[in-house]
Amino acid sequence: DAKTTQPNSMESNEEEPVHLPCNHSTISGTDYIHWYRQLPSQGPEYVIHGLTSNVNNRMASLAIAEDRKSSTLILHRATLRDAAVYYCIGTSYGKLTFGQGTILTVHP
Amino acid sequence: DVKVTQSSRYLVKRTGEKVFLECVQDMDHENMFWYRQDPGLGLRLIYFSYDVKMKEKGDIPEGYSVSREKKERFSLILESASTNQTSMYLCASSSSRGLAGGRGTDTQYFGPGTRLTVL
Numbered sequence: 001d002a003k004t005t006q007p008n009s010m011e012s013n014e015e016e017p018v019h020l021p022c023n024h025s026t027i028s029g030t031d032y033i034h035w036y037r038q039l040p041s042q043g044p045e046y047v048i049h050g051l052t053s054n055v056n057n058r059m060a061s062l063a064i065a066e067d068r069k070s071s072t073l074i075l076h077r078a079t080l081r082d083a084a085v086y087y088c089i090g091t092s093y094g095k096l097t098f099g100q101g102t103i104l105t106v107h108p
Numbered sequence: 109d110v111k112v113t114q115s116s117r118y119l120v121k122r123t124g125e126k127v128f129l130e131c132v133q134d135m136d137h138e139n140m141f142w143y144r145q146d147p148g149l150g151l152r153l154i155y156f157s158y159d160v161k162m163k164e165k166g167d168i169p170e171g172y173s174v175s176r177e178k179k180e181r182f183s184l185i186l187e188s189a190s191t192n193q194t195s196m197y198l199c200a201s202s203s204s205r206g207l208a209g210g211r212g213t214d215t216q217y218f219g220p221g222t223r224l225t226v227l
Contacts, residue, residue, distance in 0.1 A: 015125075029159070041221075042220060042221070043112075043198050043200070043218030043219055043220055043221050044151070044198070044200075044216075045217075045218065046215040046216065046217070046220050048216075088176075091168065094139060094158075094202060094214065095156070096216060097167075098150045098151035098152075099150060100141075100148075100150050101150070
């Protein structure tokens with residue numbers, strides 16, 4: 001699995017976009033980039049994943065750099081319910097290795 | 109919606125007791141996982157299973173065993189609980205075939221967790 005590096009914490013205001021960065025310079029060509037988040041007192045939940053192309057779903061967008069050494073999770077309009085720990089994971093065989101993640105604080 | 113349930117949200121046991129943590133998923137998933145989560149250490153994989161009666165060690169299997177007799181149920185067993193096993197335990201499931209030898213990207217669905225305290 002690829003080693004990933006994320007900032008320890010980020011802050012945002014409600015209704016503003018949030019860009020959560022992730023570096024994965026050792027990622028292999030077959031590793032998918034997954035994002036999960038963990039709300040307080042809950043288990044992690046899937047957010048989005050991608051391989052090479054940018055991806056969108058109802059929760060977020062994932063922008064993957066052309067060299068695949070980094071990616072950015074984009075929350076288009078942060079809400080208070082988006083306050084969570086966000087994990088970026090690179091893997092290709094169904095196993096997830098969680099790092100420390102980024103603690104996102106959303107201010108009203 | 110996928111549902112992963114864990115037998116207890118909170119559990120308190122004494123040192124030396126045998127502890128069973130149960131996990132059930134209702135989506136006919138092939139794969140099931142047990143993690144523990146500790147402050148500063150994140151989530152760490154204890155064991156996983158990609159089929160009934162199959163099990164594989166994760167990153168920290170010492171002190172734990174598992175059982176998967178039915179597809180929907182995956183049990184984590186602490187044969188003799190110790191205080192350093194006080195932790196949050198999370199179960200997950202996925203339908204990815206990657207663990208059985210191919211590549212897979214399928215989502216893992218997590219349960220709410222069991223906070224175990226060993227006194």
